Amino acid sequence: DLDLQPIDPDVTTSRSAYNSPEAYKQGLAKLYASFILTGQQGPAGNSDITTSDEGNSSFLRQMWNMEELTTDEAVWSYPNDFGGTIFNLHYHSWLPTDGIGAFAYARIMNSVVLANEYIRATAGSSDPDLQLYNTEARFIRALSYFYGLNLFGKMPFVTEANLPGAFLPEEIIRTDLFEYIESELLAIQDEMGEPKFEYGRADKAACSMLLAKLYLNAEVYLGAGNERYTQAITELNKVITGPYSLAPNYLNNFLADNNTSPELIFSFNSDGRYSQSYSAVWTIIKGNAGNGGFSGLRTTSALVGKFAPTDPRAHFLKEDVGQSLEIEAVNNTKQGYGVNKFRNVTSTGQIPDDGTDFIDTDYPLFRLGDAYLMYAEAVLRGGTGGDINTAVGYINQLRNRSGDPAIGNITSGQLTLDFILDERARELYWEGHRRTDLIRFGQFTGDTYLWPWKGGVSEGIASEPFRSLFPIPADDRALNPNLTQNAGYPGGN
Amino acid sequence: MKNKFLMFFMLLGPFWISGCEDRELATLSESVTANTLSALDGSNFVLTKDDEAEDFQTFTWTAVDFGFPASVNYTLQVDRASNSFEAPFDLASTNELSVTVKVSEMNEALLALGFTPQEAVSVAFRVVASIGSDVPPIVSSASNAELTPYATAFPPIYGMGAGLKGWGPWPDNAVEFQSEEFNKFQTITLLTNNGEAFRFFAQLDWNPVSYNYPFFTTVSPLFENAGDGDSNFKFVGATGYYSISVDLTAKTVTAEPTEEPALYMMGAAINGWGPWSDKEVKMTYIKPGVFETTTNFQVEAFRFFAQAAWEPISYNYPFFESVDSKFENAADGDSNLKFVGEPGAYKITVNLNEKTVVIGDQPVPKLFMMGGALNGWGPWNDKEVELTYVSPGVYTATATFISGEIFRFFGQADWNPTSYNYNYFTTVDPLFELNPGDGDNNLKYVGATGAVNIRVNLTTKVITVE
Amino acid sequence: QEVRVSGRVTSSDDGSPLPGVNIAEKGTSNGTISDTNGNYGLAVKSGSTLIFSFVGYASQEVEIGGRTTIDIVLETDILALSEIVVVGYGQQEKKDITGAVTDISTKDFNRGVITSPQDLLVGKLAGVSVTTASGAPGSNATIRIRSGSSLNASNDPLIVIDGFPVERSVISGISNPLASINPNDIETFTVLKDASATAIYGNRASNGVIIITTKRGKAGKPVFNFNTALSFSTPIKYYDVLSGDEYRTLVNELAVDGISGINQTALDKLGTANTDWQREIYRTAVSSDNNLSASGSIKNIPFRASYGYTTQQGILRNTDLQRHSLNLSVTPLFLDNHLKVNLNVKGSNVVNNFGEQGAIGSAVTFDPTQPVRDPDSAFDGYFSWANLGAGQGGTSNPVAQLEQTDNVGTVNRILTNAEIEYKFHMLPELKLNVNAGLDYSESDGYNRVPITAEFLRVTNSGVTTTTGRDNTYSGVNRSALLDVYLNYAKEIGIQKFDVTAGFGEQTFLRERFSSSAFADGTNLREASDPSENYLRSFFGRLNYSLNDKYLITATIRNDLSSRFSKDNRSGLFPSIAVGWRIKDEAFLANVNFLSDLKVRASYGITGQQDIANDYPALALYTASDSLATYEFGGVNYVTLRPEEYDANIKWETTATYNLGVDFGMFENRLTGSVELYRKNTDDLLSNIQVPAGSNFSNFLDTNIGSIESKGVEVSLQGVPISNGKLTWNAGLNFTYATNEITKLLLVDNPDFLGLERGNVGVAQNIQNHQVGYAPFSFFTFQQVYDAAGKPIEGLFVNRSGDPTAVVGNNRNKYRYQKPVADYLIGVNSRVSYVNWDFAFSGRLSLGNYVYNNNLSGRAFYNNIYGLDHFRNVPRSIYDTDFVNQQQLSDYYVQDASFFKMDNMSLGYTLNDLFASKLKARFSLTVQNAFIVTKYDGIDPEVDGGIDNNIYPRPRVFLLGVNLDF
Ligand SMILES: [Ca+2]
Numbered sequence A: 001d002l003d004l005q006p007i008d009p010d011v012t013t014s015r016s017a018y019n020s021p022e023a024y025k026q027g028l029a030k031l032y033a034s035f036i037l038t039g040q041q042g043p044a045g046n047s048d049i050t051t052s053d054e055g056n057s058s059f060l061r062q063m064w065n066m067e068e069l070t071t072d073e074a075v076w077s078y079p080n081d082f083g084g085t086i087f088n089l090h091y092h093s094w095l096p097t098d099g100i101g102a103f104a105y106a107r108i109m110n111s112v113v114l115a116n117e118y119i120r121a122t123a124g125s126s127d128p129d130l131q132l133y134n135t136e137a138r139f140i141r142a143l144s145y146f147y148g149l150n151l152f153g154k155m156p157f158v159t160e161a162n163l164p165g166a167f168l169p170e171e172i173i174r175t176d177l178f179e180y181i182e183s184e185l186l187a188i189q190d191e192m193g194e195p196k197f198e199y200g201r202a203d204k205a206a207c208s209m210l211l212a213k214l215y216l217n218a219e220v221y222l223g224a225g226n227e228r229y230t231q232a233i234t235e236l237n238k239v240i241t242g243p244y245s246l247a248p249n250y251l252n253n254f255l256a257d258n259n260t261s262p263e264l265i266f267s268f269n270s271d272g273r274y275s276q277s278y279s280a281v282w283t284i285i286k287g288n289a290g291n292g293g294f295s296g297l298r299t300t301s302a303l304v305g306k307f308a309p310t311d312p313r314a315h316f317l318k319e320d321v322g323q324s325l326e327i328e329a330v331n332n333t334k335q336g337y338g339v340n341k342f343r344n345v346t347s348t349g350q351i352p353d354d355g356t357d358f359i360d361t362d363y364p365l366f367r368l369g370d371a372y373l374m375y376a377e378a379v380l381r382g383g384t385g386g387d388i389n390t391a392v393g394y395i396n397q398l399r400n401r402s403g404d405p406a407i408g409n410i411t412s413g414q415l416t417l418d419f420i421l422d423e424r425a426r427e428l429y430w431e432g433h434r435r436t437d438l439i440r441f442g443q444f445t446g447d448t449y450l451w452p453w454k455g456g457v458s459e460g461i462a463s464e465p466f467r468s469l470f471p472i473p474a475d476d477r478a479l480n481p482n483l484t485q486n487a488g489y490p491g492g493n
Numbered sequence B: 001m002k003n004k005f006l007m008f009f010m011l012l013g014p015f016w017i018s019g020c021e022d023r024e025l026a027t028l029s030e031s032v033t034a035n036t037l038s039a040l041d042g043s044n045f046v047l048t049k050d051d052e053a054e055d056f057q058t059f060t061w062t063a064v065d066f067g068f069p070a071s072v073n074y075t076l077q078v079d080r081a082s083n084s085f086e087a088p089f090d091l092a093s094t095n096e097l098s099v100t101v102k103v104s105e106m107n108e109a110l111l112a113l114g115f116t117p118q119e120a121v122s123v124a125f126r127v128v129a130s131i132g133s134d135v136p137p138i139v140s141s142a143s144n145a146e147l148t149p150y151a152t153a154f155p156p157i158y159g160m161g162a163g164l165k166g167w168g169p170w171p172d173n174a175v176e177f178q179s180e181e182f183n184k185f186q187t188i189t190l191l192t193n194n195g196e197a198f199r200f201f202a203q204l205d206w207n208p209v210s211y212n213y214p215f216f217t218t219v220s221p222l223f224e225n226a227g228d229g230d231s232n233f234k235f236v237g238a239t240g241y242y243s244i245s246v247d248l249t250a251k252t253v254t255a256e257p258t259e260e261p262a263l264y265m266m267g268a269a270i271n272g273w274g275p276w277s278d279k280e281v282k283m284t285y286i287k288p289g290v291f292e293t294t295t296n297f298q299v300e301a302f303r304f305f306a307q308a309a310w311e312p313i314s315y316n317y318p319f320f321e322s323v324d325s326k327f328e329n330a331a332d333g334d335s336n337l338k339f340v341g342e343p344g345a346y347k348i349t350v351n352l353n354e355k356t357v358v359i360g361d362q363p364v365p366k367l368f369m370m371g372g373a374l375n376g377w378g379p380w381n382d383k384e385v386e387l388t389y390v391s392p393g394v395y396t397a398t399a400t401f402i403s404g405e406i407f408r409f410f411g412q413a414d415w416n417p418t419s420y421n422y423n424y425f426t427t428v429d430p431l432f433e434l435n436p437g438d439g440d441n442n443l444k445y446v447g448a449t450g451a452v453n454i455r456v457n458l459t460t461k462v463i464t465v466e
Numbered sequence C: 001q002e003v004r005v006s007g008r009v010t011s012s013d014d015g016s017p018l019p020g021v022n023i024a025e026k027g028t029s030n031g032t033i034s035d036t037n038g039n040y041g042l043a044v045k046s047g048s049t050l051i052f053s054f055v056g057y058a059s060q061e062v063e064i065g066g067r068t069t070i071d072i073v074l075e076t077d078i079l080a081l082s083e084i085v086v087v088g089y090g091q092q093e094k095k096d097i098t099g100a101v102t103d104i105s106t107k108d109f110n111r112g113v114i115t116s117p118q119d120l121l122v123g124k125l126a127g128v129s130v131t132t133a134s135g136a137p138g139s140n141a142t143i144r145i146r147s148g149s150s151l152n153a154s155n156d157p158l159i160v161i162d163g164f165p166v167e168r169s170v171i172s173g174i175s176n177p178l179a180s181i182n183p184n185d186i187e188t189f190t191v192l193k194d195a196s197a198t199a200i201y202g203n204r205a206s207n208g209v210i211i212i213t214t215k216r217g218k219a220g221k222p223v224f225n226f227n228t229a230l231s232f233s234t235p236i237k238y239y240d241v242l243s244g245d246e247y248r249t250l251v252n253e254l255a256v257d258g259i260s261g262i263n264q265t266a267l268d269k270l271g272t273a274n275t276d277w278q279r280e281i282y283r284t285a286v287s288s289d290n291n292l293s294a295s296g297s298i299k300n301i302p303f304r305a306s307y308g309y310t311t312q313q314g315i316l317r318n319t320d321l322q323r324h325s326l327n328l329s330v331t332p333l334f335l336d337n338h339l340k341v342n343l344n345v346k347g348s349n350v351v352n353n354f355g356e357q358g359a360i361g362s363a364v365t366f367d368p369t370q371p372v373r374d375p376d377s378a379f380d381g382y383f384s385w386a387n388l389g390a391g392q393g394g395t396s397n398p399v400a401q402l403e404q405t406d407n408v409g410t411v412n413r414i415l416t417n418a419e420i421e422y423k424f425h426m427l428p429e430l431k432l433n434v435n436a437g438l439d440y441s442e443s444d445g446y447n448r449v450p451i452t453a454e455f456l457r458v459t460n461s462g463v464t465t466t467t468g469r470d471n472t473y474s475g476v477n478r479s480a481l482l483d484v485y486l487n488y489a490k491e492i493g494i495q496k497f498d499v500t501a502g503f504g505e506q507t508f509l510r511e512r513f514s515s516s517a518f519a520d521g522t523n524l525r526e527a528s529d530p531s532e533n534y535l536r537s538f539f540g541r542l543n544y545s546l547n548d549k550y551l552i553t554a555t556i557r558n559d560l561s562s563r564f565s566k567d568n569r570s571g572l573f574p575s576i577a578v579g580w581r582i583k584d585e586a587f588l589a590n591v592n593f594l595s596d597l598k599v600r601a602s603y604g605i606t607g608q609q610d611i612a613n614d615y616p617a618l619a620l621y622t623a624s625d626s627l628a629t630y631e632f633g634g635v636n637y638v639t640l641r642p643e644e645y646d647a648n649i650k651w652e653t654t655a656t657y658n659l660g661v662d663f664g665m666f667e668n669r670l671t672g673s674v675e676l677y678r679k680n681t682d683d684l685l686s687n688i689q690v691p692a693g694s695n696f697s698n699f700l701d702t703n704i705g706s707i708e709s710k711g712v713e714v715s716l717q718g719v720p721i722s723n724g725k726l727t728w729n730a731g732l733n734f735t736y737a738t739n740e741i742t743k744l745l746l747v748d749n750p751d752f753l754g755l756e757r758g759n760v761g762v763a764q765n766i767q768n769h770q771v772g773y774a775p776f777s778f779f780t781f782q783q784v785y786d787a788a789g790k791p792i793e794g795l796f797v798n799r800s801g802d803p804t805a806v807v808g809n810n811r812n813k814y815r816y817q818k819p820v821a822d823y824l825i826g827v828n829s830r831v832s833y834v835n836w837d838f839a840f841s842g843r844l845s846l847g848n849y850v851y852n853n854n855l856s857g858r859a860f861y862n863n864i865y866g867l868d869h870f871r872n873v874p875r876s877i878y879d880t881d882f883v884n885q886q887q888l889s890d891y892y893v894q895d896a897s898f899f900k901m902d903n904m905s906l907g908y909t910l911n912d913l914f915a916s917k918l919k920a921r922f923s924l925t926v927q928n929a930f931i932v933t934k935y936d937g938i939d940p941e942v943d944g945g946i947d948n949n950i951y952p953r954p955r956v957f958l959l960g961v962n963l964d965f
């Protein structure tokens, strides 16, 4: 008989894959894992998507690169990576033929199709566990599309109605994608698990955070005048009144036991022994200049300069470990301070006993500190349902949580939008928010704000306004004629 | 036959040679010809602020041939014509063969080169073509023009001298003359006919630029040449507030007498809602639109008045664009300001130009007296006498002192941590003496028992009696 | 009326009797074989004709006339055209062949240290390229017939050993699937190149077929052969890096200029030694190869038995290979010669010590100012950068790498099959053939490094710990075969028919088990990846000839592969070929210089299904391993992933056109053939990007794309001199081939820059598949040079016309050259004079280019010091003076055309020792005698075209003794 079925114990057919409750949870785990791990072998091997470098294909890693390397917060050291295109991120000169955007784009769509399959597999179940899994899969899909919305604007659009095969997905434009994500999140919001019901799984608060991010950036996604700041405050209030509190120590959010931080709302999890990958968390811990790692990452003086000398959130690796402040050559690993914020030690100073090259630190995608800052910003931008004094209080809680009051409280007079942008940098640097923030404040492109190496020169020059969206990768446009290019790029209009 | 056979082996030869053939390498020309920058469409340009958004010029040039298809970066430079591009300003960088420069950009370049606004200057343009750090750049021919920049920033000048607030120190005693137009300055200040001199400075320092009396061609008769070696100004009019205007282009100084600029605070937050001439706090004039003072605030409402009367002008909470978070809108029908901080004395600064109200972070420290010379040595919160805050470090009180008894000052309503004894002060009114041997070096009152107006300056460490 | 004819067959060489000669009555199946003394006897019809044929000798036809005793002297064959050639499911006379078929037998094989059968072929046949991966003992070799026709599916030819198509997949524990076959047991290779020849193997025939026939027993008194060879291998060349003193000088100069961040702290780390690391890791290797065989018949059952023992040291210390092989072939005849059985059993045991080839790169890079050993070292006494606190990313001490690694694989293989041919008693023209066989390999191995080794380590939060390694693996390859076919051959007047029809089934099972862990057993990961696929086929062939001049061959094969779904499983692969023996036409009868001339033309379609994935059409889910789980609430869950699949995936097909001419001149003193071909492969089984969102991954195994290959092949063999004492045989083969991708996507689009290939760094590729270009073309920036011809750092040609910077814009890259040669020319010569013989064989390869990653990755000043330690650099750093790495410059794509003298061999033969009982030959061979090339790496022959640190191919001096008794 030539109808062979696989004999590998790790491989099942789609018909028999979900033959146990445990299997459904394994399928769900894959959806979450698709953001941080790269394949079915740790740390690399049997990769989810085919690229020229599996470690670099981690969803988080490329999302991080696109959010951070394009800004004043992070600089990469190795110019030859991605066929010599990686510095295009610093220089704001990326092109549709670059690799990095293509990696992120492929990742986004891969998480979407995995979620679609899982939604099909769990559809219509009366088992409450499966219903919840199904809801979470819709959240994961919305989250994936959110990154598409944020980075590329428009995306190929597939839902559980599209079975895998050889077809050309339709394009969804940015405003429609916004509405789709919003409608999905609103539809599932009440069905999600209660906050903190199980660490690592998205819950109601995660859903609200994602909605709040969608709303806070609505004018970017939908155009000026389409503000949704009141809705943002509504969602943020749900988050803030939830069972979260600021970690007693700022750093606790970025350490090997950050799963115990009361501040984390939603994280992507790592484990040095059982959950290994070369994801963003790995890179920013192991690749930090000045800590004996591979010195792939440093920061610019523009970020360093935003901190008061006594700001306890400023964790830089400086001259005493051989790093200099200013970057005269982008590929000089000794220039630019390292950032020692993420670490693979526990809050009690223990090194995890995994004995591997991998790390335990989870990636804090959403945390209460961010919610506080978003709240303050939404209030300042005119949203109702919150007030400025509460906002000032939140900000001062963040500023003083370390127990070191040296940076001091701010007054409501000091709580301006400019302050918020800088405070977000101080509080959230290297957490993958910076590009989105700069765009929302109109400072990403153009010459309103210049930082070292923006535009390709050491002192920074203006970049073209269309660069607040990345180009649709040339390869996918070649494969799928339904896709149009973003304005400003070759082939766009 | 053998020869024919060997011929086949000879066929190898040509293949071997063709395999060794090298392709043509892309090679940088040994001598690259300089390119040409087209002339400007004119030779004389006066730039004006009104045109700042307009295009100044589209510069065009020919391509440089480096001998291979290169990505050439062209940098358009400008410099003083006589300067041979020793310190040029980079106007624009492009990979194209032309670039359009806006009037504002051109003007910015000229100012950056240090040229004086409104003065024509001869400049030269050129294009530098570069293809990488390891290849010497190619410089185009130059084009010349005469350009006149306009001013974009209007920095103030400063008056300094004993004829104003005193000869230093900077910047405390400098009087700022604001400018909104190139070379024109204006302020309101107190002029005292005290026979002292002053002059104008372009910076907050003695050097490098100052303007004395002979610099000007027309000076208000209220001023004379002080004839003091520096040819400073001397005010010869009646003491009072004047509006002074200085025009460095026309070289004129005018002065008109004017009211003292005034701003008052009134309300329950301070001394109560009136009556006028009693309860208001008059703020100190700093410079036009800016006033400050230090006063005690209660958690109550108040607002600002432009005159020592309810009418016609007052400023409430909504008037300001940025108000310190220690105030909020009292929402009392008048939208007064309500003080919501910790009660106490604060330094408050009001800027009517920028519509801001700023208040100090901490209340001004209090000062108490305690001892047998007053109500007795305690207990606290009963026997102490609180002094009234006047200005930073300066406190006054009227209290009854008992002759021959001792006391000292305390920084808080408690024994610790801060107290000030006799030895703390450098100058003490003779009514008070050191009481040696009590272990605390307290002050001893040696005057007659009775009310005394005492004034304590913790900064200069002086105790005076009025 | 029958007569009995008898006689004696002797060799024209030396008059010795020839046993085992086939004597047949022409036009019948009646025949016999000569005995040990060359005597024969046969009853035949009076007036008939006898055909005497024997491998290596020219056949003779003799009319018996009235004779009853006929003694025959057979001439050594220089007329190759009259040989019998093994083809798929049968054999044919070479003169009747209509396809592109070429063969090579023992006497033409390469000599030297040959551990794998394909090494025998290197440079020998037009259109066949064999590239060994490296000089490691038992290293794999890539065989390409007509440059392969696939992009992602296998381009390996089908290899058939004694009728058994063998598994292509390499089992863990051995580098080369053929290394378990003893080359000494091989009699002939037959290479089928065009579709007419290969289509009978339809489903696996697109890349050609190599049929290996092993030696068989010859009837008669047992004869023995013993041969032994002792060889010495040495490195040909060392990579040219700076000595310790030169390095110290350079480093101090760079420190003055502040280049590479060299400061006083760095200078303090320089050592005082002068260590030539390459000399520390290589050695003169000693190897021996010993074979003993016996051949003859016992109780009329012909047999051949052989035992081989090979022990080969690699020139890299701590690498070697040992092989024991046993080969038994029994060929009895039963039922009055109507039932012929051919039983083959091949067993082998190979132990391969792979060592640590990472030491090769480390030796090039390691700081030459440091000593090998350091008494203060905490790492078993080896000098280590970790002693200086460098910790991460350092370069490992190559000697430590070599000596602390224990990396051994053992493979046992048995390949056995029984071919049974039954000639029907009532209809002798009809034969039933059954071929049943089993190929079974099992392997196990380990790769261990003690925890004291410095070069395996992890660093976390500034704390570095060494991990060691304890990896083990095992595997099984099992392939079972059953072929059944009928053959009917009939001559009717001037017409000859030969019809074959049958079916076959073969199953393949592959099991792989592996575990990896640190030396202390932690960080354990285990994987088990069994997989199987089946093939089922029906095939038929018709050979027709008219008047022996007009030849037609038609074949058809229907294949079913388990890799495809029911609907797409079946593929039909036909071929047709015609031949015209022109020389036999009257008008050429008097053209005397021409002794033979035949033209051939063929067309056929073949298929391909051999991709890595055995289940590309099935919707499958894969579980993650234990290191890729995901944590929810403190519990780590294995994850379950749906796999991308194409339910409609189907056969890749190749259409091949072939035009051939065979000729002989000057009484066949010069013979040769010319082939012209074109191959078009469509529905390529590509692993290619699919539109985002359309499947479960961004790449999918699916049928997209086309490739076209074209080529010319010329083979010439000549005997320029042949007299009693002096004979000179010479041969030349010439191949010109091009290969071009003609379609890559469903709709080709110029915005698509092509598929990246050839990784040389982090997401950094140097090769590219694109329409209009050869596969694996190099994809680089075009370097700009100064007038003196020196490359200018960072300066490249703007090829896109985009006004922006060149670097960082992939559109400025272009396809510059490719790894595969345009021209391959093999030459060989053999001169024998009385007892002496001298032979050489060499190869010329033209138009093959290599990306010199050894240089691009090392020869720049900023490479000298980094991550707190020093690295040596190639001396050619002075050719470029690059400060920063210029990895994407076409400067590094270098012309690697070469001429290699693969073999030179001198032999002396002693006959008639010990009263003719012993014949001995002594030989001295130099393998890899010399290389002529402009390429400045160690060896221009780089499989795949990216020169990293390949294990260098050594020069070998070999002393051999061959005894026949
Ligand atoms: Ca963790």
Ligand SMILES: [Ca+2]
Residues within 6 Å of the ligand: A008, A009, A010, A011, C527, C528, C529, C530
């Ligand atoms: Ca498996």
